[in-house]
Amino acid sequence: MDSELLEAPRLRPRHRSLGSHDESDYASILVDKHGNEYDPYSLAWRYLGLYIGDCDAAGDDDNGSRDHGRRLPSDDEGGECGERKVLWAAYVDRRYRGNAIEEYSFYDIGTKEWDDSACRASGKRHRCARMDCHERNTHWKLVGVLKETEGMYDFTEQLFKHEGYCVWGDDGDDEEDTYETMETWMEKWPTSCTQLQAQDVYGNTLYIHVHPLPEGNMTLAIYDDHKCTSVSPYVDLTTYIETVYYNYYYSYDKGSHVAAAYQTAIALWNEKMAVFKTCQPCRAYNLFSENGDSNSRDHRRLGSGDDNDGDGEEQERYNCYDDAGYTNVNQCYKFETKTSLEVAEPDDLRLASSQGSILRIKAYGKTYGKGGYSSPMSAGRLAANVTLGVLAAACFAAVAILFQRRLEGKKWKSLPDALRETFNTDADDAEMGKENADDMSCST
Numbered sequence: 247m248d249s250e251l252l253e254a255p256r257l258r259p260r261h262r263s264l265g266s267h268d269e270s271d272y273a274s275i276l277v278d279k280h281g282n283e284y285d286p287y288s289l290a291w292r293y294l295g296l297y298i299g300d301c302d303a304a305g306d307d308d309n310g311s312r313d314h315g316r317r318l319p320s321d322d323e324g325g326e327c328g329e330r331k332v333l334w335a336a337y338v339d340r341r342y343r344g345n346a347i348e349e350y351s352f353y354d355i356g357t358k359e360w361d362d363s364a365c366r367a368s369g370k371r372h373r374c375a376r377m378d379c380h381e382r383n384t385h386w387k388l389v390g391v392l393k394e395t396e397g398m399y400d401f402t403e404q405l406f407k408h409e410g411y412c413v414w415g416d417d418g419d420d421e422e423d424t425y426e427t428m429e430t431w432m433e434k435w436p437t438s439c440t441q442l443q444a445q446d447v448y449g450n451t452l453y454i455h456v457h458p459l460p461e462g463n464m465t466l467a468i469y470d471d472h473k474c475t476s477v478s479p480y481v482d483l484t485t486y487i488e489t490v491y492y493n494y495y496y497s498y499d500k501g502s503h504v505a506a507a508y509q510t511a512i513a514l515w516n517e518k519m520a521v522f523k524t525c526q527p528c529r530a531y532n533l534f535s536e537n538g539d540s541n542s543r544d545h546r547r548l549g550s551g552d553d554n555d556g557d558g559e560e561q562e563r564y565n566c567y568d569d570a571g572y573t574n575v576n577q578c579y580k581f582e583t584k585t586s587l588e589v590a591e592p593d594d595l596r597l598a599s600s601q602g603s604i605l606r607i608k609a610y611g612k613t614y615g616k617g618g619y620s621s622p623m624s625a626g627r628l629a630a631n632v633t634l635g636v637l638a639a640a641c642f643a644a645v646a647i648l649f650q651r652r653l654e655g656k657k658w659k660s661l662p663d664a665l666r667e668t669f670n671t672d673a674d675d676a677e678m679g680k681e682n683a684d685d686m687s688c689s690t
Contacts, residue, residue: 275589276336276389276528276578286576287349288342289528290379290386293519294333294605294615295462296398297598299326301475328439328473330456332394332401333590333604336578337379337386337525343372347531347564350377353524355619361533364564379525380619382606386525391590391609392581398456398464399437400585405522406432409577412532412566413521424518425569431511435466439474444490446470446480454483458603461617462523463516466508483508523605524619528578530566 274283343349351362351374365374379386394401406428414424435456442452455474457467468486470478481489484505491501566574581587595614598604604615 274579274582275392275587276338276582278338284338284389285342285344286529286579287344287346287527288339289389289578290337290339290377290525291528291578291581292335292337292380292525292605293462293522294335294391294607295598295603296456296458296464297331297333297594297601297603298458298475299329299331300597301327301473326395328455328475329395330397330458331594331598332398333391333594333598333607334394334401334581335379335391335607335609336389336528338389339375339386341373341375341385345372347527347529349373350375350527352377352533353380353619355520355524364531364533367564377525377527380523381525382620388609391595391607393588393590393594394581394585395588396586397437398435399432401581402428402432404580404584405577407569408572408575408580409526409530409566409568410522411569412530413526414518415532427514428518431515434511439469439472441472442468442486444486444493446478448480450478452478452481452486454486458601459516460602462519462603462605465512526577528576530568530572530575530577532564532566 276289277283347364348368349365349372351360351365353359353376354361360376362374365372375385377386378384379388406425410428411425414428436454439453439455442454444452446452450470451472453469453472453474454466455469457465457477459465466483467474468478468481468483470476484502487505487508488498488501491504492498495501566572568575590609592610592612595604595607595609595612599614602616605618606613606615608614
């Protein structure tokens with residue numbers, strides 16, 4: 247991917263303690279090498295996944311726990327051991343020309359096509375670039391990889407009520423609204439390593455926590471240690487739920503029903519989070535029609551110049567009226583000010599990559615993780631690649647023929663005359679052709 251991670255000093259640290267949520271002394275860390283903040287519409291981001299803090303390298307502070315973490319367990323093993331961390335990457339479009347959302351087309355993971363309706367909204371001709379920072383070959387430049395240090399809750403809370411509310415919109419599901427469903431399950435997932443009542447067959451104490459999966463996905467797992475780093479080899483989530491319902495309610499069937507509901511919810515969670523694994527603008531937007539018809543791609547209402555979240559006048563765009571009462575909020579700003587955000591160092595990326603849970607990201611000159619979305623080529627690019635392939639094949643064939651002829655010429659010149667006739671099949675064929683011609687010319 248044509249991107250570069252700005253060195254750590256360029257990612258300016260905030261002037262407040264992480265987790266304080268105090269915006270009075272806020273300073274963005276998404277800045278250029280001179281410390282200048284980027285235009286919010288020139289910034290994009292994508293979700294990379296979860297990973298578990300390293301227990302081998304965990305360090306304690308004076309009292310063994312962090313004083314700003316409202317959701318971390320406090321015990322005598324502070325540091326990062328077992329903490330769930332979220333990774334996301336921020337990008338900048340240095341070619342941005344000031345046309346806000348109308349300057350970009352968005353990848354639809356459902357149709358696997360590019361939606362350029364925002365580009366066409368004003369009816370004016372201007373640059374329409376793909377928001378494709380998730381692609382390996384992209385013009386977007388990596389500003390930095392960031393980590394939410396206190397688990398998934400704060401990150402998803404900020405995401406869901408702002409950009410998530412508008413990106414999902416009325417996505418056409420027959421069941422209840424996606425946003426409400428995701429909000430409900432966000433509150434149900436454990437936010438720390440939680441001890442369970444039941445034990446395994448050997449009497450070991452069991453715990454439950456969010457567990458990272460490949461491709462940026464997650465599940466719930468049963469662990470046999472109080473930091474939730476060692477998955478139980480004897481009990482999984484379904485088995486545990488079924489066992490509890492059988493032992494306490496004498497109903498194996500009800501336990502199976504509840505377990506299936508959890509598995510369905512986990513699958514839905516991963517499915518709906520997938521859209522954020524593709525390139526998303528930091529400035530929240532709404533690609534659904536204003537009339538509530540999610541299948542309609544026209545008659546969207548564009549905002550007026552002063553209809554925004556207080557960051558100054560913006561150009562026309564598809565308005566995102568989120569669940570928190572903001573309009574077109576800067577989602578990356580919310581991540582910075584409302585979560586415990588830090589710059590992800592190479593050690594963080596190596597650890598996450600070794601756990602096999604994050605999407606592919608190139609940073610600090612190396613590639614970490616694997617997987618991700620790759621959109622189909624445009625017709626123009628595909629035609630160009632086919633043409634280049636045909637030309638390359640033709641050139642290769644021509645070179646091969648010339649090389650073969652030169653090699654054969656050298657071979658014949660190096661042989662004695664007697665042997666040259668023996669191995670020269672062209673000469674034999676010519677002589678045979680002469681004999682056939684003589685035979686055909688014989689008269690009776």
